[in-house]
Amino acid sequence: MIKFEHFPEEKHLICRFSGRLDTLICMSISEEIQNKLQELKQGQSETNLIEEKIDFDMKDVTFISSSFIRICLITFKNSQKGNFAIINCDPFLKKIFKIAGLDDLLGVS
Amino acid sequence: MTEELLKKADELLEKALFAAAVFQQFDQEQTDRIVERVFKAGFNNRVKLAKMAYEETGIGMWQHKVLKNVIATQMVYDDIKNEKTVGVISHNEITGITEIAQPLGPIFAVTPVTNPTSTVLYKTLICLKTRNPILISAHRGALKSCTETVRICYEAALEAGAPDDCIQIIPAGSREFTQMIMSHPKIALILATGGTGLVKAAYSSGNPAIGVGPGNVPVFIDVSADIPFAITNIILSKTFDNGTICASEQSVIIENQIENTVIAEFEKQKCYFLTPEEIKKVERIAISPDSGTMNPLIVGQSATVIAKRAGIDIPENTRILIAKLEGVGKDYPLSVEVLAPILAFYSTKDYHEAIKLCIDLNYLGGIGHSVGIYANDEKRIMEFSQIMNAGRIVVNTPTSQGAVGGIYNLLPSSFTLGCGTGGKNITTENITARHLINIQRVCRRKPNDKFFAFDSSKYLDESLDVNTIINEYNKNH
Numbered sequence: 001m002i003k004f005e006h007f008p009e010e011k012h013l014i015c016r017f018s019g020r021l022d023t024l025i026c027m028s029i030s031e032e033i034q035n036k037l038q039e040l041k042q043g044q045s046e047t048n049l050i051e052e053k054i055d056f057d058m059k060d061v062t063f064i065s066s067s068f069i070r071i072c073l074i075t076f077k078n079s080q081k082g083n084f085a086i087i088n089c090d091p092f093l094k095k096i097f098k099i100a101g102l103d104d105l106l107g108v109s
Numbered sequence: 110m111t112e113e114l115l116k117k118a119d120e121l122l123e124k125a126l127f128a129a130a131v132f133q134q135f136d137q138e139q140t141d142r143i144v145e146r147v148f149k150a151g152f153n154n155r156v157k158l159a160k161m162a163y164e165e166t167g168i169g170m171w172q173h174k175v176l177k178n179v180i181a182t183q184m185v186y187d188d189i190k191n192e193k194t195v196g197v198i199s200h201n202e203i204t205g206i207t208e209i210a211q212p213l214g215p216i217f218a219v220t221p222v223t224n225p226t227s228t229v230l231y232k233t234l235i236c237l238k239t240r241n242p243i244l245i246s247a248h249r250g251a252l253k254s255c256t257e258t259v260r261i262c263y264e265a266a267l268e269a270g271a272p273d274d275c276i277q278i279i280p281a282g283s284r285e286f287t288q289m290i291m292s293h294p295k296i297a298l299i300l301a302t303g304g305t306g307l308v309k310a311a312y313s314s315g316n317p318a319i320g321v322g323p324g325n326v327p328v329f330i331d332v333s334a335d336i337p338f339a340i341t342n343i344i345l346s347k348t349f350d351n352g353t354i355c356a357s358e359q360s361v362i363i364e365n366q367i368e369n370t371v372i373a374e375f376e377k378q379k380c381y382f383l384t385p386e387e388i389k390k391v392e393r394i395a396i397s398p399d400s401g402t403m404n405p406l407i408v409g410q411s412a413t414v415i416a417k418r419a420g421i422d423i424p425e426n427t428r429i430l431i432a433k434l435e436g437v438g439k440d441y442p443l444s445v446e447v448l449a450p451i452l453a454f455y456s457t458k459d460y461h462e463a464i465k466l467c468i469d470l471n472y473l474g475g476i477g478h479s480v481g482i483y484a485n486d487e488k489r490i491m492e493f494s495q496i497m498n499a500g501r502i503v504v505n506t507p508t509s510q511g512a513v514g515g516i517y518n519l520l521p522s523s524f525t526l527g528c529g530t531g532g533k534n535i536t537t538e539n540i541t542a543r544h545l546i547n548i549q550r551v552c553r554r555k556p557n558d559k560f561f562a563f564d565s566s567k568y569l570d571e572s573l574d575v576n577t578i579i580n581e582y583n584k585n586h
Contacts, residue, residue, distance in 0.1 A: 069131070095133065099126070100126055
């Protein structure tokens with residue numbers, strides 16, 4: 001359902017999702033994602049100003065729930081502006097984010 | 110205060126919008142599974158919800174509210190269960206047009222105190238069938254029973270895999286809050302059933318709306334009618350939930366040649382004809398003198414309760430109070446819509462006078478709604494039907510149960526009855542699932558042979574008149 005690729009030097013985290021991201025699945029992955037984000041933020045100091053970058057890779061996703069949309073929003077709010085993106089959406093998924101009014105905000109591509 | 114309300118409205122609408130987005134992913138089978146589960150849950154709770162609604166509102170009869178809940182679940186479900194509402198819904202090889210159904214988005218549903226739980230059940234089913242999240246604003250007098258109805262439907266929907274927040278009820282709030290939601294840019298459609306003020310507010314909101322307001326249903330009993338049958342059906346309808354359906358009969362119109370028979374039959378079937386003095390007393394408690402509209406305190410009360418409040422003595426088992434009136438309009442307060450077992454009664458000198466009176470009554474607050482006729486003369490049925498301005502002309506049938514469909518005819522079962530432009534509506538139809546989808550049409554190339562065979566430069570020649578061009582255009586076809 002979720003695999004992480006972490007590039008510590010660039011403070012870049014890619015979350016690769018797959019399958020159905022329904023409410024139940026989202027309950028279990030939400031904490032996992034937030035923990036990873038904490039890890040990513042660790043080591044950040046005033047002298048180390050590299051901004052973290054987070055991508056949600058949707059290439060293999062077949063369904064998203066409202067809970068997943070909320071995870072996207074929370075992650076966006078916890079990340080530094082402009083450094084969160086939802087990538088590899090198929091057109092259908094893009095439309096879902098469009099209907100939710102979030103495609104621009106969340107940098108859906 | 111306004112900012113707080115706006116924030117609350119935004120939160121509700123954001124949830125609804127997410128539900129709308131998620132709903133896009135559901136196919137017909139998944140959608141139908143949700144609808145079936147919600148129908149069953151609503152149906153299984155029909156008695157409990159009816160009793161709750163009755164106890165909370167004090168309107169109508171719980172036994173009849175059960176039947177309303179049955180119409181809103183079993184009949185509505187029967188009507189919509191096989192309808193295609195997702196993806197490709199039709200394809201026509203001849204025209205080359207394929208139709209695709211798309212959901213509308215969040216629907217704001219306002220429900221009345223007279224049919225509270227049934228309207229929630231019905232609107233929820235048609236919204237889910239079309240993959241639209243629904244936000245319900247219940248009348249404050251029926252908030253508890255509507256909240257319970259929503260809880261039951263929402264739990265069933267979630268169990269069947271529906272999106273989170275696909276059904277929400279807005280908390281008790283001010284009129285300002287309701288208006289704020291109505292005009293919120295994220296609302297796709299308002300489905301308003303209620304009084305004139307509410308419907309007007311829906312149409313003034315700036316969002317698309319289907320708003321259905323009051324009726325004022327005249328029923329003509331023709332000389333060709335089976336009179337005892339007609340009276341039995343009128344009573345069955347007018348006493349249904351103590352007259353709270355907006356399609357219930359408001360006045361009976363006859364030719365005076367059958368007056369004695371009709372009056373005798375009404376009396377035989379326990380209806381009471383008020384004296385002129387008693388009419389005045391009933392008017393005082395039934396109609397507000399300022400607005401000239403019905404007093405909400407008598408809505409859905411029984412004939413005996415109304416008589417007691419009016420201070421008149423009537424036989425104990427009286428079913429309907431009947432006021433014989435000489436005219437229509439503000440000088441005859443009981444000629445307007447009264448959602449209680451009170452009927453206006455008119456006896457006219459002939460058929461044409463009767464029909465002219467029906468027109469006046471039809472246009473007195475009930476344009477486009479429903480009318481009724483009892484007759485066994487097809488010519489008169491059709492003449493009456495073409496003269497009246499009504500979405501539903503209900504023939505030899507109780508108008509309450511007839512207009513809502515599903516029991517006495519094959520009209521779509523509905524608790525929101527379109528009244529056409531006369532009622533400021535876009536349709537005269539009974540509102541159902543098919544009104545809650547956007548239909549996209551894929552139009553494949555099917556060239557117009559006549560157009561392409563015609564020398565279109567002739568359109569530029571001013572000396573050619575319409576007949577010449579049309580003859581040439583149709584040549585060899």
